[in-house]
Amino acid sequence: MTSALTEQLAGIVGAAHVITDGDVLDGRSIDHTGRYRGHAAALVRPGSTDEVAAVLRACRDAGVNVTVQGGRTSLVAGTVPEHDDVLLSTERLRDLGDVDVEERRVRVGAGVTLAEVQRAAAAAGLVFGVDLAARDSATVGGMASTNAGGLRTVCYGNMGEQVIGLDVVLPDGTVVHRHSQVRSDNTGYDLASLFVGAEGTLGVITALDLRLHPLPRHRVTAICGFADLDSLIATGRAFRDMEGIAALELIDARASALTAEHAGVAAPVDGAWQLLIELSGDTDLTDRLADALEDADLCGEPAVGVDTTAQQRLWQVREAVAEVLGVYGPPLKFDVSLPLSSIQEFATDAVALVAEHAPEAIPVLFGHIGEGNLHLNIVRFDLTGEDERALYSAMMTLIARHGGNVSSEHGVGTRKRDYLAMARTEADIATMRAVKAAFDPTGYLNRAVLFS
Amino acid sequence: MTSALTEQLAGIVGAAHVITDGDVLDGRSIDHTGRYRGHAAALVRPGSTDEVAAVLRACRDAGVNVTVQGGRTSLVAGTVPEHDDVLLSTERLRDLGDVDVEERRVRVGAGVTLAEVQRAAAAAGLVFGVDLAARDSATVGGMASTNAGGLRTVCYGNMGEQVIGLDVVLPDGTVVHRHSQVRSDNTGYDLASLFVGAEGTLGVITALDLRLHPLPRHRVTAICGFADLDSLIATGRAFRDMEGIAALELIDARASALTAEHAGVAAPVDGAWQLLIELSGDTDLTDRLADALEDADLCGEPAVGVDTTAQQRLWQVREAVAEVLGVYGPPLKFDVSLPLSSIQEFATDAVALVAEHAPEAIPVLFGHIGEGNLHLNIVRFDLTGEDERALYSAMMTLIARHGGNVSSEHGVGTRKRDYLAMARTEADIATMRAVKAAFDPTGYLNRAVLFS
Numbered sequence: 001m002t003s004a005l006t007e008q009l010a011g012i013v014g015a016a017h018v019i020t021d022g023d024v025l026d027g028r029s030i031d032h033t034g035r036y037r038g039h040a041a042a043l044v045r046p047g048s049t050d051e052v053a054a055v056l057r058a059c060r061d062a063g064v065n066v067t068v069q070g071g072r073t074s075l076v077a078g079t080v081p082e083h084d085d086v087l088l089s090t091e092r093l094r095d096l097g098d099v100d101v102e103e104r105r106v107r108v109g110a111g112v113t114l115a116e117v118q119r120a121a122a123a124a125g126l127v128f129g130v131d132l133a134a135r136d137s138a139t140v141g142g143m144a145s146t147n148a149g150g151l152r153t154v155c156y157g158n159m160g161e162q163v164i165g166l167d168v169v170l171p172d173g174t175v176v177h178r179h180s181q182v183r184s185d186n187t188g189y190d191l192a193s194l195f196v197g198a199e200g201t202l203g204v205i206t207a208l209d210l211r212l213h214p215l216p217r218h219r220v221t222a223i224c225g226f227a228d229l230d231s232l233i234a235t236g237r238a239f240r241d242m243e244g245i246a247a248l249e250l251i252d253a254r255a256s257a258l259t260a261e262h263a264g265v266a267a268p269v270d271g272a273w274q275l276l277i278e279l280s281g282d283t284d285l286t287d288r289l290a291d292a293l294e295d296a297d298l299c300g301e302p303a304v305g306v307d308t309t310a311q312q313r314l315w316q317v318r319e320a321v322a323e324v325l326g327v328y329g330p331p332l333k334f335d336v337s338l339p340l341s342s343i344q345e346f347a348t349d350a351v352a353l354v355a356e357h358a359p360e361a362i363p364v365l366f367g368h369i370g371e372g373n374l375h376l377n378i379v380r381f382d383l384t385g386e387d388e389r390a391l392y393s394a395m396m397t398l399i400a401r402h403g404g405n406v407s408s409e410h411g412v413g414t415r416k417r418d419y420l421a422m423a424r425t426e427a428d429i430a431t432m433r434a435v436k437a438a439f440d441p442t443g444y445l446n447r448a449v450l451f452s
Numbered sequence: 453m454t455s456a457l458t459e460q461l462a463g464i465v466g467a468a469h470v471i472t473d474g475d476v477l478d479g480r481s482i483d484h485t486g487r488y489r490g491h492a493a494a495l496v497r498p499g500s501t502d503e504v505a506a507v508l509r510a511c512r513d514a515g516v517n518v519t520v521q522g523g524r525t526s527l528v529a530g531t532v533p534e535h536d537d538v539l540l541s542t543e544r545l546r547d548l549g550d551v552d553v554e555e556r557r558v559r560v561g562a563g564v565t566l567a568e569v570q571r572a573a574a575a576a577g578l579v580f581g582v583d584l585a586a587r588d589s590a591t592v593g594g595m596a597s598t599n600a601g602g603l604r605t606v607c608y609g610n611m612g613e614q615v616i617g618l619d620v621v622l623p624d625g626t627v628v629h630r631h632s633q634v635r636s637d638n639t640g641y642d643l644a645s646l647f648v649g650a651e652g653t654l655g656v657i658t659a660l661d662l663r664l665h666p667l668p669r670h671r672v673t674a675i676c677g678f679a680d681l682d683s684l685i686a687t688g689r690a691f692r693d694m695e696g697i698a699a700l701e702l703i704d705a706r707a708s709a710l711t712a713e714h715a716g717v718a719a720p721v722d723g724a725w726q727l728l729i730e731l732s733g734d735t736d737l738t739d740r741l742a743d744a745l746e747d748a749d750l751c752g753e754p755a756v757g758v759d760t761t762a763q764q765r766l767w768q769v770r771e772a773v774a775e776v777l778g779v780y781g782p783p784l785k786f787d788v789s790l791p792l793s794s795i796q797e798f799a800t801d802a803v804a805l806v807a808e809h810a811p812e813a814i815p816v817l818f819g820h821i822g823e824g825n826l827h828l829n830i831v832r833f834d835l836t837g838e839d840e841r842a843l844y845s846a847m848m849t850l851i852a853r854h855g856g857n858v859s860s861e862h863g864v865g866t867r868k869r870d871y872l873a874m875a876r877t878e879a880d881i882a883t884m885r886a887v888k889a890a891f892d893p894t895g896y897l898n899r900a901v902l903f904s
Contacts (some may be wrong), residue, residue: 102689102792102793103791104693146638147638147642149636149638153636158636158638160642170883174879174882174883175879176877176879176880176883177877177879177880178876178877178880180857180875181791181855181857182789182790182791182823182824182855182856182857182860183789183822183823183824184601184605184610184789184820184823184824184825184857184860184861185789185857185859185860185875186598186599186601186610186649186859186860186861186862186863186864187857187858187859187863187864187868187872187875187876188649188650188651188864188872188875188876188881188884188902189646189649189650189654189884189887190599190612190645190646190648190649191880191883191884191887193642193645193646194641194642194645194646194887196642197638197640197641197642198640198641199640202641213693214693214694214695216695237554241556241665241666242666242734243666243668243696243733243734244695281695282694282695282740283735283740288734288735337634337635337636337637338634339555339633339634340554341554368636370635371634371635371636372634372635372636373636403633403634404634405632405633405634405636405637405639406639407637407638407639408634408636408637408638409636409638410638411638411639412638412639412640416639420639420640423632423637423639423640424630424639424640425628425629425630427626427627427628427629428628428629428630428643429640430626431622431626431628431643432640432641432643434890434891435641435643435646435887435890437890438886438887438889438890439886450640
């Protein structure tokens with residue numbers, strides 16, 4: 001990167017917001033597993049949409065690639081630069097507007113965290129539709145760019161379903177404001193949906209209008225134990241499209257063993273498999289839950305929480321899983337979606353595959369069973385290099401063989417770009433590339449992700 | 453059109469499916485109001501996705517423009533050709549797959565009608581999420597291309613929210629198959645959303661995977677009367693985000709007078725304004741409806757239907773409105789969405805504007821108040837030419853002045869293409885044009901619609 005560009009960027013965002021310190025850049029150029037590492041020439045922190053536009057234009061004109069960073073919680077190495085990139089951070093885009101209680105919406109800057117949006121919604125007596133473990137770090141800009149899912153997808157949908165407007169800066173520096181004030185608008189291409197899930201390859205989202213939801217008056221939470229996965233799936237199938245379903249989370253025995261050992265959180269029920277079920281709504285739901293569980297093949301009685309304290313205790317069982325995955329170092333992560341009818345077989349085959357490649361490792365299964373999602377995490381995993389890649393590749397093939405998708409909600413990023421053809425057809429990928437070329441002919445924006 | 457192209461098209465679809473009869477073409481080249489008329493050189497009826505692809509390639513190579521036609525129920529002249537177009541009809545794409553009850557989805561050809569999908573869903577004990585008056589003619593391909601709304605949007609969303617997969621032929625003849633077998637898929641651009649609402653300008657949708665919903669076990673329907681629009685809006689506001697809301701339809705006194713006179717359907721309640729409310733769900737809803745109406749400022753008692761017969765009688769009040777709009781010839785239609793807070797003022801101003809331009813006409817208001825939608829229909833309307841355009845234009849300006857959108861659910865078509873700039877910014881339209889150019893560089897597909 002030339003000193004002329006550094007000066008130009010400093011002129012746009014202020015010298016304090018162009019950082020070239022090597023330690024800072026190194027820390028920003030690696031993913032959380034340490035497996036993906038790149039190199040950045042500078043970190044630039046624009047303070048407004050117009051500054052983002054000016055930074056993009058300057059970098060494009062100078063032939064310098066740009067990698068966008070939000071909360072850097074990507075699980076697919078979605079924010080790791082290639083070589084000498086400018087890192088464009090959204091961390092200063094922190095406007096958090098007043099909640100419009102009447103229209104149930106709020107406008108927020110891309111750099112606002114999920115937890116901050118959740119708190120603002122709660123203060124207004126409303127609820128935001130997405131929740132996930134990285135809530136204190138993940139920013140709404142990144143979450144929209146990856147169409148993040150999480151614990152509430154079964155109820156409210158993914159991040160894309162919450163986005164009702166946005167400001168986005170295109171690779172050529174054009175700013176598109178798309179903020180309809182009405183709930184119904186049928187005037188041409190749904191550009192917002194195009195940027196959602198595009199992983200920053202088509203533009204930089206700088207602000208969003210987010211939908212908020214009424215706070216349900218009643219809530220009931222339960223954890224049920226099952227002797228086998230098939231019984232759990234049968235119950236999940238009965239609940240996933242039920243009115244009022246608010247969460248449907250699977251946890252396997254290996255996950256429970258880890259939380260018992262490392263977080264002091266024991267499974268509250270018998271059985272190798274646990275299913276957390278939550279219903280919410282405007283009427284009392286305890287009876288509906290009991291009725292729906294009548295035919296379930298449970299191990300013993302379910303643990304039911306009818307008040308907030310008991311519910312939080314049950315949720316702690318699920319939250320603890322995310323906390324202990326890293327106790328032996330970064331796990332190898334897979335984020336799979338499958339038809340419900342394939343989950344049992346896939347789980348058996350996946351565990352066998354891990355045993356074959358890495359006998360000392362612990363394959364942990366949990367996930368959002370409402371969407372057929374499994375987060376397979378291989379804990380105590382110490383393969384590296386070719387050995388690691390061989391298992392990764394074999395698992396991706398196994399997923400495809402069972403009719404599954406290689407990314408349920410984490411996105412493609414750098415990690416899965418070579419496996420995109422397992423999820424999309426050749427014509428489909430060619431069309432995506434044509435869209436990318438139309439927006440970013442030189443391909444300078446987020447070039448490491450999505451495409452090989 | 454050259455005879456060489458006619459022969460080439462006959463070779464693709466069979467001679468019986470290339471129609472050049474002048475009467476047929478004339479009937480296909482005019483919209484339902486008679487206000488928009490074009491000219492077609494041939495009607496071509498491909499029988500498969502591959503035939504659609506071959507037809508598109510042949511026309512593009514010959515430099516002939518193509519206009520796509522489904523059920524031709526567009527209310528914005530969305531299927532009227534320009535000059536010497538080939539009309540590509542989806543009427544032979546009539547495959548209707550088996551309903552997948554487990555995964556709640558069905559694959560259908562673009563030429564299947566809404567009513568056929570509704571019947572297939574009902575036979576499987578499920579429900580399709582979109583309903584509208586033109587159900588016997590409107591095809592799912594056209595409905596997806598215009599992102600049609602209707603009577604159930606408040607509950608299930610528009611057509612786009614029902615589309616979970618599609619086959620689409622791009623303007624260059626590429627066929628994109630996008631049919632994920634899983635519910636959760638985060639692998640790149642959401643191309644399906646791009647084709648939904650694109651009004652056929654980016655490609656021809658030939659088949660769709662449609663989401664189906666569980667059939668609610670309980671349903672309660674009511675029509676409430678109000679002395680003034682403000683009271684109705686206050687009640688609509690309370691209901692629109694309520695759990696279980698299934699329909700929320702406004703009908704004004706002029707509409708009621710027309711249905712009483714021409715359809716023998718009288719308003720079942722007092723008051724100049726009627727609101728049809730329906731709740732559905734898995735628990736009995738009669739009490740919830742009564743509770744929610746406790747604070748409403750009603751004229752007399754609501755008419756409540758708890759059984760199917762009584763509910764159908766109430767729905768007949770709403771359905772009759774659509775039936776009588778044309779009794780004095782084609783009405784002038786506006787499809788407006790507004791913030792709820794603007795509806796009262798807009799309605800007053802709109803009625804005054806009609807009185808000024810066309811004193812003999814009857815401005816009828818009805819619509820889906822859950823989305824802030826008003827269908828303003830000017831009945832007994834006989835202005836033509838410049839006079840008609842002057843009122844149309846003045847109304848569009850009035851809509852924009854009240855913070856409304858010029859197309860709530862009908863789309864842009866030919867009718868509103870000159871008003872697109874009232875709904876989208878310059879950068880937004882430029883981005884849409886760039887997408888169009890990337891897909892269709894010569895602009896030969898559906899060139900009459902969306903853009904000026």
